[in-house]
Amino acid sequence: MKDMIIPWDEDTDFGTPAKEGKPVTLTIDGFDVTVPEGTSVMRAASEAGMQIPKLCATDSIEAFGSCRLCVVEIEGRRGTPASCTTPVADGMVVHTQSSKVKKIRKGVMELYISDHPLDCLTCSANGDCELQDMAGMVGLRDVRYEAPEGAGLANHFQTRTGAGEANPEWRPVDASNPYFSFDPSKCIVCSRCVRACEEVQGTFALTIEGRGFDSRVSAGTSLDDFLSSDCVSCGACVQACPTATLQEKSVIELGTPERSVVTTCAYCGVGCSFKAELNGDELVRMVPYKHGKANRGHSCVKGRFAYGYASHTDRILNPMIRDSVDQPWKEVSWDEALGFAASKLKGIQKEHGRRSIGVITSSRCTNEETFLVQKLARGVFLNNNTDTCARVCHSPTGYGLGQTFGTSAGTQDFDSVEKTDVVLVIGANPTDGHPVFASRLKKRLRQGAKLIVVDPRRIDLVKSAHIKAAHHLPLRPGTNVAVVTSLAHVIVTEGLMDEAYIRERCDWDEFQDYAAFVSDPRHSPEATEMLTGVPAEELRKAARLFATGGNGAIYYGLGVTEHSQGSTTVMGLANLAMMTGNVGRNGVGVNPLRGQNNVQGSCDMGSFPHELPGYRHVKLPEVREIFEQAWGVEIDPEPGLRINNMLDAAVDGSFKGIYIQGEDILQSDPDTKHVAAGLAAMECVIVHDLFLNETANYAHVFLPGSTFLEKDGTFTNAERRINMVRKVMAPRNGYADWEVTQLLANAMGAGWDYTHPREIMAEIAATTPSFAGVTYDLIEEKGSIQWPCNEAHPEGTPLMHVDAFVRGKGRFIVTEYVATDEKTGPRFPLLLTTGRILSQYNVGAQTRRTENVVWHDQDVLEIHPHDAENRGLKDGDWIRLASRSGETTLRAKVTDRVSPGVVYTTFHHPDTQANVITTDFSDWATNCPEYKVTAVQVSASNGPSEWQEDYSAQAERSRRILPAAE
């Protein structure tokens, strides 16, 4: 039984997916094996440590039974069934190595090899090829198939036939994808790529064309190549391919990697685990890690392929300083740069007071680095002037969920989606923003779960291959609260709420107040239809489905938070979940899709000006005391300045210096002109980044940053999962980011002496109750930990609020709709909303410096054909986009994905500067900017706006670097 099972290597491919079911015991080659019902014989054998040869099976996809290499004999059954498609049965007796099956396997293998080139030594998959392994395993020693006299043997791999003519069966390599190539001559047509594209990724871009000997893998139709097909370059096919047919170009160029390090992707908030595979310190490829609990072996084009920015020539590797921003940069030593920065900051504090400088932490950096940056403000600057980019994305999530449930984070893990029955996606576009989660969601939808999409735009989830939303509520931007309250109205007035749950888990009196509020006829879908543009009947059906369809899960993104009523919408969603009894078990919950890799962590680490690590207010003396004890300083009891307040204060002249780690506020924050004015008014702007980003145009000190490949630490993803980031190579700039912050602190006299991020984590654990049990040793042991992790939850907490809400009783908060002050009018009749696309990431600093630009090389404005026609605009025209704040130009894309009256663009490219357009309206509770609603006008244009020209001239001037003095 179990004790006979030999330990397997962590990369073992079990052939077919794991199943859940009651235990079944069978005998394989004389050994008893117990596995869950539904498991294949192949997997059972593999779990017992006996590998059955296979080609078309791999454990990320369901069995297919086409290669016939895995045949076995089963006592009492006729023939030789394929072990991959045969489920186990109690008492079954299996023989995997009878002389009969060995002979069949050799014959099968011989046929495969007869149509495969024998160039193993020069093949890019040499040493990493399952076909090679299987030929070895079955003991194939000879291929007997010979060409008939005077003719060649029909095959797919020789460019010429035996007679010297062009081989009509041969096809050239398709190298159209920038990251991997498809070489049909090496294909064994096992269909693993096709099935991975369908089952794992859910894109269905691949197929097998033809039949019999003519069968070939085809991306799209016969007129397509990989690039023109529906392929999203997630890499699932490359991962599944057993041969060199689908192969990373980096492996073809650099060779097979010899070592690997498991680490965490530094793109979005899904937090996928990857194996960085290297030769020496040269990164050969990133491979999704099978045991990563967020991604379960899947990846997207960014994490898997877009790491080239780490070695891009634009990367700055030496510190630089200058006295004023119209001067060119001067490269200097670390000592000189840090001394220069420290003396400037100290000088400012001396002259303008302790609160005249501040920091901005990065959601791209590790928890440990973020902790140190806010510690720099609180423990060295002695003020609370710390803020983070979460301000501009998910600060309403922290506030809204904190108020209603008691924790500022999502309630579930990503695995939970596998148990959900009705999914409400609001203000999120997972297939572009959180692609790996989207694949897991789509898989569940294909199994029959229902989907409700609330979004002004027809996102891919509304209708794409094999997916169709039951209801799409295309609301007018800015009316989220009205829609969410109307959903609640239908649930309450039609009596669909879960009263028992509410009575047990929530404050019943507050619910009564809330029920009375939402029952008011002015919240009915019929009453709000005029305002929101959502058909009342559709909204009613959606509400009924969500309330009665089984496990209901809410997933939301920045389309909820980046509004003047962002926090209100978050509370409204929490109300919906509570009133339908959808918090506290698998398959339900309220799940923010976090934008950046460590935006959850940067919030947890006390980046906000009013909160110490662990979301504890700085005004609380008992909390301050913990840190005062630990750090030996007095903590300022007054909350500090938020980013926008810092910029306002800078313009006013009371805020003079800032240290910005890994964030490009000039490009990412709203109202670019205001940001530029604020930065220009400061005396010392220190930018700590990989590249001379847009903010650096206004900087006096540039400290080169390190990539996620070059440091140790942890990232916390949207599931509250603390994942390990491991140093796979030495920092090219000399120091990891946490070291740079420490050097700056020490230059100001702090005397810190951390030698490894694990010491910083120990300090976090010692001071922050929700992290009390977190240690590097525990993360190493468990792979990852979801906070809270403390005495009550020693192994972390996958699901929150299981028996009771963290705050005690769940709290219903009244959600009155207040229209934003940003209104359309005769001059600005359209509403602009913004978003992202799959291949680019946020401001694009990383992805623009990779081959990902083949999919998206400029931001375009999506506009409805009706609005375009009114303005005489055609697809591809240059247009001028103007708002009350400013104007820019870009090209139009005419599409009915957006409703009439709504236009949409992305903000990935600095030359577009979409944030010149956005206003400085913001969330009432958290100041999260209202990126998602701007009243605009669109008109024809013939070139860049004056601002764009001035801006690019200034940027060019500001990026000059003097050659280093010899």
Added chain:
Amino acid sequence: MLSSTLAPSDEEIREIIAGQLHLEGPLLPIFHALQESFGHVPQTALQPIADALNITRAEVHGVMSFYHDFREVPAGRHVVKICRAEACQANGSEALAARTLEKLGTAWHGTTPNGAVTIEPVYCLGLCACGPAAMVDDKVVGRLDDAKMDKLLTEAGA
């Protein structure tokens, strides 16, 4: 066989697709309807079919290419299918086919330059007792020899 000289319009294609959507499993009926109207299934129809059925054009291509009878380009005015299955081979169908192709100056699946005849292989017409056999448009012909084939081709205008 119809063969439209004009490229089918998107509108015509959409109409034909819509006409089959009420069926269970409408993909093959859509192919048949398109081929009946246009003499082939135009490549431009694949994406509209995919959109209508909420699948991808790769899947549509995969199904279509599986069935040899669905054409990507229109055939000639007449289609001659020569049997290459075992019984006909035993009666000399390979030689007959080789000569036919040579005479017409085309390869399998090819069409004569004047657009009169397309030659295709077929694997058994159920006429094994009368091989070599062929099918001209919808009519089967048995006991073929070179002379009989020439006559058929002349009648077809090759």
